Amino acid sequence: MATQRRVIRWTAGLAAAGLLLSACGAEADNGGGGDGDVVLSFVWWGSDARHQNTAEIIDAFEEAHPGITIDPTYGEWDGYWDTLATRTAAGDSPDIIQMDELYLREYADRGALLDLSDVDVSQFEDTVVDSGRTEGGLHGITIGINAATLLANPDLFEQAGVEMPDDTTWTWDDYQQIALELSENLDGAWGSGNFDETLGFQTWARQHGAHLSNEEGQLGFEPEVAESYFQFFLDMMHQGATPPASAMSEDQAVSPDQSMTTTGQVAMRPWWSNQAVALTQSSGADLELLRMPSITGNAQDAAPWYKSSMFLSASAGTEHPEEVQLFINFFVNSEEAARIDMAERGMPPNAEIREMITEELEGPQLKVAEYIEALAQDLGPAEPVPAMGGSMFPDILYRYHDEVLFERMSPADAAEAMHREMEAEIR
Incomplete structure (x- = not known):
């Protein structure tokens, strides 16, 4: 009582x-x-x-x-x-x-x-x-504690006739190819959705020896890291492995239970692991939690961390x-x-x-x-505490990501501008 x-x-x-x-x-x-x-x-x-x-x-x-x-x-x-x-x-x-x-x-x-x-x-x-x-x-x-995960819809994999990947050995090239194969064999759905931020960029930066913020409370990456990240997704979209820019931008503006993951329009999309329960219930699919890809195909090189x-x-x-x-x-x-x-x-x-x-x-x-426990042996270093002013970083990242996908800015120009704007936010 x-x-x-x-x-x-x-x-x-x-x-x-x-x-x-x-x-x-x-x-x-x-x-x-x-x-x-x-x-x-x-x-x-x-x-x-x-x-x-x-x-x-x-x-x-x-x-x-x-x-x-x-x-x-x-x-x-x-x-x-x-x-x-x-x-x-x-x-x-x-x-x-x-x-x-x-x-x-x-x-x-x-x-x-x-x-x-x-x-x-x-x-x-x-x-x-x-x-x-x-x-x-x-x-x-x-x-x-959470960890970054790629939620995969096994129903869409089965419809497309694509096997679920070995997530302990796959690379970003593998991810791109699997997403394209899924898109080519699905009707009204795509292999990959947009990436949740700052989850996606933090994962990419860590695998390139960088961080969103460093231990001293400053930016922990150079524009070249952001450029390669933006270029990867622009290439995916041009190939047809993802929805068009307008659909991905709209997907970022809705709640998780209305996202393209829950409506069955994307076969793979990154989320934080604690979101998997609600997304599974909303989607009606038995979603699988996959590790993030790496550059080398080595599980430790994926640099997972407990958030x-x-x-x-x-x-x-x-x-x-x-x-x-x-x-x-x-x-x-x-x-x-x-x-x-x-x-x-x-x-x-x-x-x-x-x-x-x-x-x-x-x-x-x-x-x-079980996913959290499986990552324990491959954990990378802790992600540094975000810089003062870092509360604005997700919005800045989404905005420049949109600029690239809508092709209003090149990946290089967007990366440089984003880096400058984030630096200006740090206090």
């Missing part, structure tokens, strides 16, 4: 406020809850399922720690970051913050986030820990740093929290917890867990 009352209270609060993160817990600011309890404000975005799961996790934590109360506020992605920025600038930052990698450095480099070095990450892969680390310390604790689906961070100004880290530790390391959230935020970052959860999964969720 506590969870039900909590969900009703949160929903009513949001409806009344009309804004995310409105007036989140005055008690948290003075550190008191009328009976001397510590009150911690906690904000996040997500679906209804995530809100319900988080409510149950909070109830479990409060039961285990009766002297600590969590004051929650949640909502959707839209509006979250504007309101969080406003609150932080006003010195009213929430104690605990669900954080995205695109914004982690924005807050960490301004001294707005607490160093979370007291949280136990001994059962995390090093690359998972490092994804939340900047030069200033550990400012984000991963609460779910943090999101982090938990904390305000540097919190009056209760020990209690904040106690809650984060509970969230990522307790079996109780893991059994509630399961794979909703991605697979658990704690390897022991992940193994336990995997035994309880089935269907698409089990496929995701």
